[in-house]
Every structure is written in C-alpha cells, then in structure tokens.
Amino acid sequence: MKPNRSGLNQRFLNLSTITDQAARDRIESDQIDVLIDLSGHTAHNRLGIFARRAAPIQAHYLGYMGSTGLTEMDYWIGDASLTPAETNHHYSETIWQLPDIWISYHGRPDAPISEWATSDNGDICLGSFNNLSKITAATINLWARVLLALPRANLLLKTRELADPNNRQRILGSLSALGIQPDRIELMDSSITPEWHEHMAYYDRLDIALDPVGGMGGGTTTCDALWMGVPVITLRGDRMASLMTTSMLNALGMPGWIAQTEDEYIDKVVALANDVELRRKLRSSQRLRMENSALCNAAQLAKNLEVAYFEMFSLWQDKKPSA
Numbered sequence: 001m002k003p004n005r006s007g008l009n010q011r012f013l014n015l016s017t018i019t020d021q022a023a024r025d026r027i028e029s030d031q032i033d034v035l036i037d038l039s040g041h042t043a044h045n046r047l048g049i050f051a052r053r054a055a056p057i058q059a060h061y062l063g064y065m066g067s068t069g070l071t072e073m074d075y076w077i078g079d080a081s082l083t084p085a086e087t088n089h090h091y092s093e094t095i096w097q098l099p100d101i102w103i104s105y106h107g108r109p110d111a112p113i114s115e116w117a118t119s120d121n122g123d124i125c126l127g128s129f130n131n132l133s134k135i136t137a138a139t140i141n142l143w144a145r146v147l148l149a150l151p152r153a154n155l156l157l158k159t160r161e162l163a164d165p166n167n168r169q170r171i172l173g174s175l176s177a178l179g180i181q182p183d184r185i186e187l188m189d190s191s192i193t194p195e196w197h198e199h200m201a202y203y204d205r206l207d208i209a210l211d212p213v214g215g216m217g218g219g220t221t222t223c224d225a226l227w228m229g230v231p232v233i234t235l236r237g238d239r240m241a242s243l244m245t246t247s248m249l250n251a252l253g254m255p256g257w258i259a260q261t262e263d264e265y266i267d268k269v270v271a272l273a274n275d276v277e278l279r280r281k282l283r284s285s286q287r288l289r290m291e292n293s294a295l296c297n298a299a300q301l302a303k304n305l306e307v308a309y310f311e312m313f314s315l316w317q318d319k320k321p322s323a
Contacts, residue, residue, distance in 0.1 A: 020048030027054040034309045037073065040064020057312045060093065061305075062103065065216065065241040067091040075312060077305075078102050081247035082240055090239060096308055100294035101251035104301045105223040107290055112197055114229045114283045116204040124273045127156035127186075127206045129199075130221045132167060138214025140171070142235070142262055144178035146210070146269050153273065156186045156205055163189035203228035207279060208272050213265075216241040222248055226290060229283035231272055233257050235265045251295040 013030075015023040023046065027035060035055035039045035040063050050058050051070055059075035060068050067076060069092050076083065076093035079102040083095045119125075126146065128135070135157070147153055155175075161167050168187050175185055193199040203209075209225040211217045211234035218225075218232070222245045225232050234245035236258050246258050259265035272279060290296050 015046070020046060020052060023049045024052040024054040033057060033313050034059070036061050037068065038063040040066070040068055056316050059096065059312065067093060077308065078240065079247055081250045082243050087239055096312070098304045098308060100297070100300065100304065101247055104298040105227070105290070105296050106298065107227045107287065107296050111227060112201045114204055116229065116283050118276055118280065122152055124150055124153040125156050125205055125207045126153050126210055126269065127158070128210050128212060128221070129158045130212055130218050132159050132161035134212040134216050134218070135171070136212065136214040139212040140174045141178065142213055142265060143210060144175055144180050145262070146266050147180050147184060149266050149270050150273055154184045154186060156188070158188040158190065158192070158202065160190040162187045163191065200224060200228055203230050206230050208233060208269055210269070211235065211245045213237070213242065217243070217245045219244050223295070226252065227287055229286040231257060231279065231282055233259065233265060233268050233272070235259045235262065248295055252290060252293045
C-alpha cells in the first residue's frame with residue numbers, strides 16, 4: 001500500500017478531559033487505523049488508552065527511553081543505530097526500523113556563526129552542556145582518564161544544576177579523587193547564558209564535546225554542539241538511551257567519532273585534540289554538512305514515517321481473518 005493523502009480527514013481533537021475508556025471509544029468510533037504514543041511512561045501519559053486497544057495498529061515513537069511494556073503496543077519506532085537487533089529483548093514491542101534516523105534536528109538559521117579560535121598556548125577545552133543527571137560515575141571516571149591523557153586539557157561543564165554548591169563540590173571532589181585538580185575544571189550554571197543565542201555562542205568555549213556514558217547520552221545537546229561546529233565523541237552504548245548520539249553521528253556521516261570501548265573513546269579525543277587543522281575546518285563546514293544530512297531532513301523523516309504507518313496497516317490487513 002502506498003501513501004495517499006487524498007482521503008485523509010485531518011483534524012485536532014482534545015481528549016485530555018475525558019477518561020481513557022471514553023477516549024478509547026471515541027478513537028474506535030472515528031475508525032483510526034494507526035495510533036501513535038508519544039509519551040511512554042512520562043508525566044500525563046495516556047497509556048491506558050493503548051492498553052484498551054483503541055486502534056488496530058498501535059506504536060510508540062519518540063517520547064520515551066524504553067519499552068512501554070504493554071502487550072497491546074505493537075511497535076516501537078527506532079532506527080538501525082538507535083535500536084539495533086541485539087537490543088530487541090529490551091522491548092515488549094516489535095522494533096520498527098526507520099531508514100536513516102528516527103528524529104530530525106531543526107538547525108535554526110539564526111544561530112550565531114561560530115567565532116571559535118584555537119588557543120595560543122595549545123590548551124584544549126573539553127566539555128559538556130548536558131543535564132547533570134547524565135553525568136554518571138562512569139562518565140566522571142572516563143573523563144578523568146581523558147584529562148590524564150591530555151595534560152593541557154581542561155573540562156568545562158555548563159548546566160542549570162551547577163548553580164547548587166553541593167553539586168559543584170560533588171563534581172570537583174569526584175574528579176579530585178581521580179587525580180584531576182580543581183583548577184582544571186570549570187563549572188558554570190545556565191545563568192551565564194540566559195538567552196538562547198548566548199547559550200549557542202557559548203559552544204565556542206569548547207574544542208571538543210564529550211558525550212556522557214553509563215546511562216543516558218546527549219540528545220538535543222549533541223545536535224546543538226554539532227550545529228556550532230563542535231566535534232562530539234561518544235561511546236556506543238548497549239541501549240537506546242546510550243545510543244542516541246551514535247544514531248546522530250551515523251546520520252551525519254561521522255561514524256569515526258563513535259568509540260566501541262573506553263580506551264578508543266580516549267584515543268579519539270586525543271587524536272582530535274592534536275588535529276588542530278581538522279577542528280578548524282569543522283567550525284566552518286560542519287553546519288552545512290548537517291543541513292545536507294539525514295539528521296536535519298525533516299521532510300524525508302515525515303515520508304519515512306508515513307510509509308511505515310501504511311506498511312504497518314498493510315501487515316495488519318494481511319493477518320486479519322477473512323470475513
């Protein structure tokens with residue numbers, strides 16, 4: 001079955017004020033063929049509607065880091081890098097792999113143009129602007145090893161949670177216990193960049209962005225860094241939450257920034273730190289590369305999703321008992 005928009009009835013209906021059962025009945029009466037959940041187990045979700053089987057095909061997409069666990073949720077929509085076959089056992093749903101990538105980043109054209117320049121004394125600034133909850137003990141341990149391998153490097157972290165003195169002391173204490181002196185660490189909270197343009201321009205402080213490990217990796221933060229020309233090094237994880245940057249880098253055509261081991265992660269950071277000319281070229285060319293990549297191709301993503309929904313419906317029709 002090929003997509004055909006001519007017969008589609010497009011409208012918005014607010015179901016937030018009615019019960020799950022009433023919503024389920026309304027969806028069935030409207031003869032919805034494919035119902036998509038965008039919340040998973042996050043606040044204000046309506047998984048109760050899906051548990052009551054409101055539509056012939058039900059799928060989760062985009063809004064949650066794991067399986068819904070619902071027997072009535074048929075598919076979990078990902079891509080080959082985000083949800084590789086070896087992670088299928090993490091999900092009660094059948095994984096549906098989109099071609100290219102499962103998301104699209106809107107790179108705003110009004111973002112500041114990078115004014116980054118190399119340090120005159122050869123110092124390197126490594127860093128991350130991810131939420132502090134992503135900075136796991138495994139991340140601290142790995143980043144300490146990176147800093148030990150690069151004696152001229154400093155670490156810059158910027159996130160709103162670092163306004164709390166207890167959080168600052170915890171990070172400094174953890175790194176100090178691993179041999180990294182506090183004068184090599186710069187901790188900033190979000191108040192230093194109250195406006196979006198200021199936040200994006202602050203990426204000029206970074207020479208290389210480090211993706212967190214051992215839990216949840218970067219999402220929008222990864223894309224923002226890339227949009228500002230900052231190379232991002234990631235460690236390929238073993239589940240969706242730690243494979244997001246891997247998926248993004250593959251879609252960007254930069255698989256060389258994906259490490260398979262912690263030692264390789266360190267080696268890749270060191271190699272980039274020593275390749276000043278490559279990093280200089282990236283600042284002026286990476287945004288255009290992103291614009292022309294699957295990572296920023298929202299129109300193609302929409303087409304891929306549309307095809308997926310029609311294919312799901314076609315499979316259901318093929319399995320449907322004859323009347």
